[in-house]
Amino acid sequence: MIVILNFGSQFAHLIGRRVRDMGVRAEVVPYDISASEIEKLAPSGIIFSGGPASVLEKGSPRPDKKIFDLGIPILGICYGHQVMAHMLGGKVVKGKQGEFGKETLLVKHKKGLFVGLSAKETVWFSHGDQVVKLPKGLVGTVSTKHCAHAAFADARRNFFGIQFHPEVTHTLHGKKMLENFLFSICHAKRDWKIASITEEIVDGITREVGGEHVVVGISGGVDSLVAATLIHRAIGNRLHAVFVDTGLLRKGEVAQVAGYLRKHGFRGLHVVDASKTFLKRLAGVSDPEAKRTIIGYSFIEIFEKAIKGELKKYRITHLAQGTIYPDRVESASTSTTAAKIKSHHNLTLPEKMGFKILEPLRDLYKDEVRKVGAALGLPHELLWRHPFPGPGLAIRIVGEITKERLEILREADAVFIEVLRKAGEYEKIWQAFAVLLPLKTVGVMGDGRTYEYIVALRAVDSVDGMSADWHKMPTELLEKISSAIVGKVRGVNRVLYDITQKPPATIEYE
Ligand code: XMP
Secondary structure (H helix, E strand, O other): OEEEEEOOOOOHHHHHHHHHHOOOOEEEEEOOOOHHHHHHHOOOEEEEOOOOOOOOOOOOOOOOHHHHHOOOOEEEEOHHHHHHHHHOOOEEEEEEEEEEEEEEEEEOOOOHHHOOOOOEEEEEEEEEEEEEEOOOOOEEEEEOOOOOOOEEEEOOOOEEEEOOOOOOOOOOOHHHHHHHHHHHHOOOOOOOOHHHHHHHHHHHHHHHHOOOOEEEEEOOOHHHHHHHHHHHHHHHHHEEEEEEEOOOOOOOHHHHHHHHHHHOOOOOEEEEEOHHHHHHHHOOOOOHHHHHHHHHHHHHHHHHHHHHOOOHHHOOOEEEOOOOHHHHHHHHOOOOOOOOOOOOOOOOOOHHHOOEEEOOOOOOOHHHHHHHHHHOOOOHHHHOOOOOOOOHHHHHEOOOOOHHHHHHHHHHHHHHHHHHHHOOOHHHOOEEEEEEEEEEEEEEEOOEEEEEEEEEEEEEEOOOOOOEEEOOOOHHHHHHHHHHHHHHOOOEEEEEEOOOOEOOOOOOOO
16 A cells, blocks of 8 residues: 655545546545554555645655654655655755746656656646755756756665656656556555455445444435445345435436436435425525525435435435545544635434445545446446536525426526537546526527527546636537527526636536
């Protein structure tokens, strides 16, 4: 296993995914983990991630210095490189000129990380500070125009530092550098394989649950579906699934997901049609936070009612959740205090219900969840749906929600997605959906005047939803989508394409 110390980089999880893609187990841990805890994990190598701080600032993050005495190879990347140089006795200064973007690396010694590379390599930098004096015992191995010590090595202790980012695709041979570290230096084993992980998870569930009963909430999304399929594989019909139909899901979603589960022998599926309750409680509410709160507590109330009602006889002991790896690491980290922008709604039942929590996907990244799903035989179309927020279409109707508005939006969204799928564009996009702007404008159809709603289209490219860019789509395709929506959806006579990035806008409208 490789342990990655997270110094607050947006790329720490990307490093984790790259390592796992090479077949090696990876764990992202907080930077202040103690050396003895690392020893317990028995990693074959340690990576220090980058981070936004400067080692020259007082109070900037430092790893436990005993880590350097463990005898385990260490690779420092960007901030990790600087912190290593600084703690081992070198000198870091504020660079006169930072380096951001692509740079050419001059490789002096094709050893260690640089075996098999060329004398000149394109790499990606993003730093202000730089190492100007190396600690005793370390040798400089590469440089750039502005940075004399863009990498160092200590072949005796197996310490390596690189100022650039090998994990991003702009560093053309970054994968080779990571491979050199993992396999030639750390001698890591390639034992992270989807088929064996799937088996391990199923065995783990069997052991954890014993002969007891589990309940899981199906949201229509990928994670809960894969989690449910894994648990079903382990304990069969001692799994009970509650699918709350809020009436706020995408077109055909309830039927598609429920149909799939039933077809695959899932006898304990309970679909609760709560669409009327949600519509009634949301009537007259236009404030985004008020909508989110109403949906959150109504969802939990209905879920709880099902457990205490029709499922009571099974004496359920475990609640399964679709928590994935980044959710867990993010919520455990104490160093980030993000301002509350939106109260995201996920299913967290009150602790007083006293369930044991089962999280079969807790160690997986999203792409691995999809691979596990595929290994379990889930259809591609179900696995590759775009992310969908808990509050559903309610936060895609700006302002008040009515039955009529919901139907218009659901239809427009379905038309949008269908055209994207047919054009082969859907899987190039991270998330795409329609939004109803409850503004009426004048149009003309046939010989008549129309006075109808506006639909906004949102399609974004993103890695994790934290930041996003609007998706550059062929104009002919946009025109096709606009004609299809106005032609097929009654109540809409104008379509807009959203070209705002996040930040400053968010992905959803509320
Ligand atoms: P925003 O709108 O905050 O969205 O830029 C970022 C990503 O999060 C999704 N999202 C949610 N997911 N519950 C969820 O499970 C929520 O309440 C929620 N709100 C936003 C959004 O779809 C996007 O992928």
